[in-house]
Amino acid sequence: MERIPILQMGDVLLVTIQVDMHDQLALTLQDDLAERIRATSARGVLIEISALDIVDSFIGRMIATISALAAVMDARTVVVGMQPAVAITLVELGLNLTGVSTALDVERGMRLLRQAGAGVE
Amino acid sequence: MERIPILQMGDVLLVTIQVDMHDQLALTLQDDLAERIRATSARGVLIEISALDIVDSFIGRMIATISALAAVMDARTVVVGMQPAVAITLVELGLNLTGVSTALDVERGMRLLRQAGAGVE
Numbered sequence: 009m010e011r012i013p014i015l016q017m018g019d020v021l022l023v024t025i026q027v028d029m030h031d032q033l034a035l036t037l038q039d040d041l042a043e044r045i046r047a048t049s050a051r052g053v054l055i056e057i058s059a060l061d062i063v064d065s066f067i068g069r070m071i072a073t074i075s076a077l078a079a080v081m082d083a084r085t086v087v088v089g090m091q092p093a094v095a096i097t098l099v100e101l102g103l104n105l106t107g108v109s110t111a112l113d114v115e116r117g118m119r120l121l122r123q124a125g126a127g128v129e
Numbered sequence: 130m131e132r133i134p135i136l137q138m139g140d141v142l143l144v145t146i147q148v149d150m151h152d153q154l155a156l157t158l159q160d161d162l163a164e165r166i167r168a169t170s171a172r173g174v175l176i177e178i179s180a181l182d183i184v185d186s187f188i189g190r191m192i193a194t195i196s197a198l199a200a201v202m203d204a205r206t207v208v209v210g211m212q213p214a215v216a217i218t219l220v221e222l223g224l225n226l227t228g229v230s231t232a233l234d235v236e237r238g239m240r241l242l243r244q245a246g247a248g249v250e
Contacts, residue, residue, distance in 0.1 A: 013179045
């Protein structure tokens with residue numbers, strides 16, 4: 009199962025991160041996402057991270073890369089479902105997910121994307 | 130990360146199975162789902178299994194249990210994203226997911242649930 013599923017809902021792609029990410033898996037995800045954005049003409053990407061207890065610099069970089077990649081392909085990325093503890097750590101460490109939008113949960117993320125022109129219908 | 134995230138979209142709950150299931154994880158998922166169905170008054174549950182290369186009797190039983198559990202709580206379960214190879218194996222082995230609806234992907238599953246009275250809006 010060395011591949012993270014990408015679910016399509018209208019012109020939004022949803023990725024739920026559940027497993028420990030490593031280099032190869034992150035690269036595969038980036039490739040798959042770019043391919044799927046092209047194939048589906050998606051306008052938005054939702055990255056759901058509620059299963060993550062820790063967002064380290066590796067994950068942070070992966071999210072930033074995906075976001076930049078999607079932006080080049082005219083899709084907007086929103087990170088959703090961040091645990092409170094993760095948010096606290098990010099702020100305390102002074103880390104920020106540069107250029108990446110966040111929303112509380114999938115529904116709000118979807119609303120954000122819909123306002124930006126993407127949506128489920 | 131020993132917990133499978135349950136995402137809410139309107140009155141549908143979405144579960145993406147990405148990791149190898151074992152007893153405790155399956156039990157936790159069932160408990161969490163029952164709790165979330167009650168908390169959110171969900172009318173539908175989508176179980177996305179595109180990451181699974183194999184659906185063995187353990188997974189089959191888990192899906193059947195979740196479906197029965199949801200039904201008791203007045204929610205309908207749809208399994209989506211089954212890989213062609215998995216479908217072939219199920220048919221060849223004469224296994225069937227009794228009482229469980231299936232749909233090709235999340236969008237069609239969502240449409241099925243919407244027709245049954247649940248939906249994203």
